[in-house]
Amino acid sequence: MDAHLRAGVAVYNEGEYHGAHDAWEELWLGLETGTDDERLLHGLIQFTAAVFHARNGNWAGAVGLADSGRGYLRGLPGAYRGVNVETARSYLAALETDPERIERARPPALRVDGEALLYDDLPFDAAVVAAGVLASEYGYDESRREGAAAFARENLAAGETTFETLVLEFLRDQAGQ
Template sequence: MTRDEDGTDEGVESGREPEPEPDREPVSVGAALDAGRMLLTQGHLRAARESFERAWRPLPTGSDDERLLRGLIGLLDAVRGARRGDSDGVRAAAATARESLASVPAGHRGIAVGDLGEHLATLSATAADPTVSEREPLPDLAPDAPDPLTEPDLDAVLLAVELLADAVDGVDPAVVADAARYAREERGTGRTRYAELLTAFLSDPDQRAPVYARLRDRVERERAKEDDVAGLF
């Protein structure tokens, strides 16, 4: 079960200019796109939007990457608005997204910009019918690109699991955040246990509960070790 998937966002509107990013790990455009695609395959529109927004905010206005991400944010705003029956919101978000994507080179970052423009046109034309977004599922953002979970990039996985932890019931985001920290510490050491568990947590919803239980137990043991070391000083 997910939490507040179609609730109203309190973050940026799709047409607003980027603002300074709060103090958190920087997000590359490639990692944000991969994480967003991973999340969208499971229907997590709000989490995917946040992935795109994390990378979008610090980008220079008007760059190809900035327009692409602004367009994707607007696309997801339009889809979510359609599912809520907010016809005015759909038209506004779709107009912003189409304007942003119109000047993005075809195939930029592997994204099927033309297909997304057609989908936005359909959403805008049928905004008064909330069932259209269900009958017309969101097209694959990058149909010619490899599945990002086939050879997952660690940065993309860590971003996706962080956002997923906020969307899935029964998951403590603090546990996932610590697991992500340990996965980063493992990088380059030859150890990949945390990366493997986090990838499994992300990729297989049917096994998510038992994987999370193993991940939580491992994190709690690691925390205990850290507390023991801290107690020596």
Template sequence: MDRTERYLRAGLALYTAGEYHAAHDPWEHRWLELGADDAETGGADSPDRRLLQGLIQTAAAIHHARTGNWEGASGLAESARGYLGGLGATHRDVSLDPVRTFLATVAVTPEAAERDDPVAIDFDGTPVDAATEGFETVALCVEALVEEYDLDEATVGRAIEYGRADLDDGRASSPFVSLLVDLVGGGNRALVVKRLGDHVDRREHRESGVEGLFDVE
């Protein structure tokens, strides 16, 4: 999986979880990186960048519709159609025809984005679910949610470090990994962060107790 796909899938996992505003964060991060690359080579926007911009504006249209900003939702839906219009039926394995159909409706009837379930954005035929994603994709989702909900950045950051270390050591049943997936899935995020904090405290206490065992005075 290359860098663009990782950020793309992270945003799609957040979108699938109903986090339409947070979904823009990984997409925008990679969109900005690709823009710098395009500027260096003197080229126009790449198809990957157009895809990401179209998805960002799709999620923004849904967000505005759900806050009652019909004009903003309609304008963003029309703009998103423009970015996605020059791409094929799929790009980067993302199914775009259903998205374009949805956007055409929202551009004319923005209330539809609030009244109806938003279009599922499929990757290789199915929506992206954080529960079945790799850890690095989940970590990107979590980082976006930390900013979205002002979660305890230090605790979550340490949990990501410990989860990554556990996987490197072959501990697939790491509580850090399972709780970080739960954090993306929704529910009581304050409780999930508290549980992560408890595990972080225990791990740090255990590691600090081991550090001095072999010191020689």
């Protein structure tokens, strides 16, 4: 879960509000409904979707997602699994009453263990997840993407870092777009 959690946070913090949920969705769907982990991921998915809709002027969509996102995050500790849940809850409450606030200021950074993760901060397993999210978001061939990730893991296990460098470079290139 940690790699997916960190990847989604970094993707979101890099401004890919729509793509961020893809790092969490498959994992979330496999969790038992109502568990703290399920509520965290569901709430983060709603949070990033609310931000995405607000950024695109879909005020009604942003308000509805802000309301449901707060519901999923309600009752979780202010920092759960290291994520700044209280910041997300507070922003969702503000977004619910004033979705146009997104036009006046950037949404808050998500943090893990106090750090607003970006691509360069990710360990390799999380970087592979983030690269897969971005490749999917921008229409790269899925079979090639999965093959590249598997090859990178094999290379890393063998002590080679060339392909790891290429995965990280892909993330840096996407951040520069």
